[in-house]
Amino acid sequence: MLDLGRIRCDLDKNGLGSWADALLPAAAARLAAGAHGDLPAWQDALAALPGAPPVRGVLDGDAVGAPVIAFDAAARDRAREALLRLAPWRKGPFRLGSLSIDSEWRSNLKWDRVAASIRPVAGRTVLDVGSGNGYYALRLRGAGARLVLGVDPTLLYVVQFLAITRYLEPEPVHVLPLRLEELPGPVPAFDTVLSMGVLYHQRSPLDHLHRLREALRPGGELVLETLVLPGDEALARTPADRYARMRNVWLLPTVPELLVWLARSGFRDTRVADLAVTTTGEQRRSDWMPFESLAEALDPADPSRTVEGWPAPRRALLLATRPG
Numbered sequence: 001m002l003d004l005g006r007i008r009c010d011l012d013k014n015g016l017g018s019w020a021d022a023l024l025p026a027a028a029a030r031l032a033a034g035a036h037g038d039l040p041a042w043q044d045a046l047a048a049l050p051g052a053p054p055v056r057g058v059l060d061g062d063a064v065g066a067p068v069i070a071f072d073a074a075a076r077d078r079a080r081e082a083l084l085r086l087a088p089w090r091k092g093p094f095r096l097g098s099l100s101i102d103s104e105w106r107s108n109l110k111w112d113r114v115a116a117s118i119r120p121v122a123g124r125t126v127l128d129v130g131s132g133n134g135y136y137a138l139r140l141r142g143a144g145a146r147l148v149l150g151v152d153p154t155l156l157y158v159v160q161f162l163a164i165t166r167y168l169e170p171e172p173v174h175v176l177p178l179r180l181e182e183l184p185g186p187v188p189a190f191d192t193v194l195s196m197g198v199l200y201h202q203r204s205p206l207d208h209l210h211r212l213r214e215a216l217r218p219g220g221e222l223v224l225e226t227l228v229l230p231g232d233e234a235l236a237r238t239p240a241d242r243y244a245r246m247r248n249v250w251l252l253p254t255v256p257e258l259l260v261w262l263a264r265s266g267f268r269d270t271r272v273a274d275l276a277v278t279t280t281g282e283q284r285r286s287d288w289m290p291f292e293s294l295a296e297a298l299d300p301a302d303p304s305r306t307v308e309g310w311p312a313p314r315r316a317l318l319l320a321t322r323p324g
Helices: 004-013 017-030 039-048 073-084 107-115 135-142 155-165 205-215 255-264
Strands: 058-060 063-066 094-096 099-101 125-129 147-151 173-176 190-196 216-228 268-277 302-306 314-321
Touching: 004 017, 004 147, 004 173, 039 073, 039 155, 063 099, 063 135, 073 099, 107 135, 107 190, 107 216, 107 268, 125 135, 135 147, 135 173, 135 190, 155 173, 190 205, 205 216, 205 255, 216 255, 255 268, 255 314
Parallel strands: 063 094, 125 147, 125 190, 147 173, 190 216
Antiparallel strands: 058 063, 094 099, 216 314, 268 314
């Protein structure tokens, strides 16, 4: 499923040829027969996608994809049916010809906040941790990044990325079914490292920040986006069971506490670029993600609280530098 030769070539061109022998066999094994019970069904969905000559990926408004693909009505319907078999689509939107993938997250809104704050990525190598289906990785390449390497352990999201990019001309942007801790290290290899929506899923957030720092070249920029609690005190709390219906939320810091974590992890020049409460206009159900979303996670009598009584989700975007 993965084009291992092209990935190896792109890594080699960017001084990461030594990574290929470690990463590519592990990535291929994750997508091998028997690796996941649903993988054969996802592969069948890929095979059912109608053929079309690949085109250069472009932005179409807020969507990423190939709007110039000329699907006729029958091909569009086959593509929609196949791609819906890969639901839920969390990140997006994407567009393939006249077909729009309306994802749960309107990720373009977050991208606008990120793009307005980070250093220009043109000519830079970028690591996108928790890349999901590659929406941000493709936006980063569209902004001129020389190489974007995404890693995400969720096989479905990697298959979604393969579905979208089968219609695009080859670009130096890849999403591998791996975790951050599986990357060779400590190897300071990237000019920019993104960790967006990942930190609160880590049992040890300081270990995660340390690994992000190790992946950055001296002077490189960390882009960290995560859930935070309101408050001016430096503190963090652990939900006893769920937060906003999510089980795997381990530690929620205030922004002052998050700044302490970054300093203790060796980052400098840290700043808060954005802080906002997530709205149901940005995260919501759709035909492409028909399960519970943010609206179901909020107290119907008081939407400033979650159904468990926690403050409603708010997300902070912080930028930091690895010292030279």
